[in-house]
Amino acid sequence: MNKVFNKFLFVITILAFCALSSKAEILRDEFIDETLGSVELTKPVSYDKYNYESFEGIPIKLKINEKITTKKDGIYDGQMLNFTVRTNVKYKNQIIIKQGTPVKAQVSTYLTKGMNGIPGTIIVDNFQIDGIDSSKIKGFYIKKGLNLSLLVFPIKWALTPIPGVGSLTNFILGGNATLSDKDTVIIYYYPLWGKIEKL
Amino acid sequence: MKKFLLSFLIMFISALGAMAQESVSSSEIINDIAVQKQISDIGFKILNSNKIELRMIFVYNSKNDLVKLEPGLTKRQIVVYDKNLKFASDDAEIAAFLAREICKSSESYHGVFKGMLTSVQIKCAPKKYEIFFDKLAVDLMVNAGYNPIALIIYMNKAYPQKRYDKIARANLTSKRLANVYEYIYTKYPYFLKNNEYLENEAYQNFLLTSIENRKKLAEKIKSGSKKAVNYE
Numbered sequence: 001m002n003k004v005f006n007k008f009l010f011v012i013t014i015l016a017f018c019a020l021s022s023k024a025e026i027l028r029d030e031f032i033d034e035t036l037g038s039v040e041l042t043k044p045v046s047y048d049k050y051n052y053e054s055f056e057g058i059p060i061k062l063k064i065n066e067k068i069t070t071k072k073d074g075i076y077d078g079q080m081l082n083f084t085v086r087t088n089v090k091y092k093n094q095i096i097i098k099q100g101t102p103v104k105a106q107v108s109t110y111l112t113k114g115m116n117g118i119p120g121t122i123i124v125d126n127f128q129i130d131g132i133d134s135s136k137i138k139g140f141y142i143k144k145g146l147n148l149s150l151l152v153f154p155i156k157w158a159l160t161p162i163p164g165v166g167s168l169t170n171f172i173l174g175g176n177a178t179l180s181d182k183d184t185v186i187i188y189y190y191p192l193w194g195k196i197e198k199l
Numbered sequence: 200m201k202k203f204l205l206s207f208l209i210m211f212i213s214a215l216g217a218m219a220q221e222s223v224s225s226s227e228i229i230n231d232i233a234v235q236k237q238i239s240d241i242g243f244k245i246l247n248s249n250k251i252e253l254r255m256i257f258v259y260n261s262k263n264d265l266v267k268l269e270p271g272l273t274k275r276q277i278v279v280y281d282k283n284l285k286f287a288s289d290d291a292e293i294a295a296f297l298a299r300e301i302c303k304s305s306e307s308y309h310g311v312f313k314g315m316l317t318s319v320q321i322k323c324a325p326k327k328y329e330i331f332f333d334k335l336a337v338d339l340m341v342n343a344g345y346n347p348i349a350l351i352i353y354m355n356k357a358y359p360q361k362r363y364d365k366i367a368r369a370n371l372t373s374k375r376l377a378n379v380y381e382y383i384y385t386k387y388p389y390f391l392k393n394n395e396y397l398e399n400e401a402y403q404n405f406l407l408t409s410i411e412n413r414k415k416l417a418e419k420i421k422s423g424s425k426k427a428v429n430y431e
Contacts, residue, residue: 027406029413032388046344108338111327114324123335147310147311150311
């Protein structure tokens with residue numbers, strides 16, 4: 001009986017060893033383990049419950065504190081931006097956001113200017129205002145540079161019958177997108193939007 | 200009598216054939232309806248969660264068209280073919296495909312001539328917009344409650360790797376994957392730290408094939424540089 005039990009133990013040990021060694025074959029993302037291993041992170045909020053009964057949007061006018069541009073090294077993904085509220089924001093005759101209130105936001109992503117007159121693009125999102133639920137602020141703000149494609153494409157198509165000449169218009173670049181304190185960024189706050197329990 | 204029996208037999212066989220064909224086609228239709236519902240649900244969820252006030256529809260097409268048209272840009276009709284769907288193993292991976300196409304269709308609404316010029320730009324310079332749409336797709340997925348790493352999984356399974364991309368209409372898939380990975384690391388590191396897909400074979404393969412690109416990102420993070428990394 002002891003011999004049978006010993007054999008059983010031996011088989012179990014071998015199996016456990018095999019299972020462990022097969023588990024060890026999984027590649028770990030060491031870069032993530034090193035850089036984020038000790039960092040406390042919370043799950044990003046998703047907006048998969050929504051209520052569109054009210055479409056009453058209150059405009060919030062903002063100006064950026066520091067200029068950003070799609071020129072080389074003038075911007076990067078995830079860059080934190082600081083804005084200031086230009087004018088008082090009222091809802092039901094009450095001021096809900098005072099002029100001068102700081103607003104934080106983030107560069108979602110950007111597109112550099114390109115050939116054929118394609119303009120640079122800056123997309124800003126994740127607007128955060130103290131005392132205001134971010135899920136009630138409408139998504140993205142988009143700023144584009146000078147779009148020269150309207151000029152480039154007709155010239156390109158007109159010149160296409162002459163071999164090789166139409167392609168020269170490829171080298172016409174669009175304008176960079178710039179967001180400076182001269183621009184008024186308008187975002188919309190929907191007080192009756194946001195997460196609801198009953199759907 | 201023989202003639203009567205023979206003709207009866209022929210009629211019986213042809214009736215059986217027709218019945219079999221009908222049952223196959225109706226089962227195909229039932230399958231198509233189920234897939235169509237799944238695609239529409241995921242697509243509209245992404246639109247609603249991101250508060251995208253632009254009309255677009257999602258169409259499942261089991262047959263692949265011979266001519267590659269872009270109804271997503273012209274009619275805002277996002278078509279999902281079997282060749283796209285067969286790589287998606289869960290809702291998040293379908294969402295990854297749809298989110299990318301939604302970005303493209305949304306962009307085609309903006310600009311002069313009701314977005315016609317923008318559509319021409321996207322069509323003329325697909326390489327320019329490719330990584331831009333990949334990154335925006337990540338945002339849409341997160342807002343809709345999907346894990347953005349599914350985009351890496353889907354791309355790693357579905358898009359091949361060309362030799363060069365210097366003079367090409369598309370970026371190397373490895374470069375796109377590295378950019379998506381960096382974008383998730385920058386904006387949504389939670390998903391990489393608590394990685395549900397770590398043991399997924401496609402993700403394991405991504406880890407195996409992206410060692411050099413991830414080293415470049417590690418160097419960027421260590422140095423504190425904000426410059427764009429030149430991935431390969």
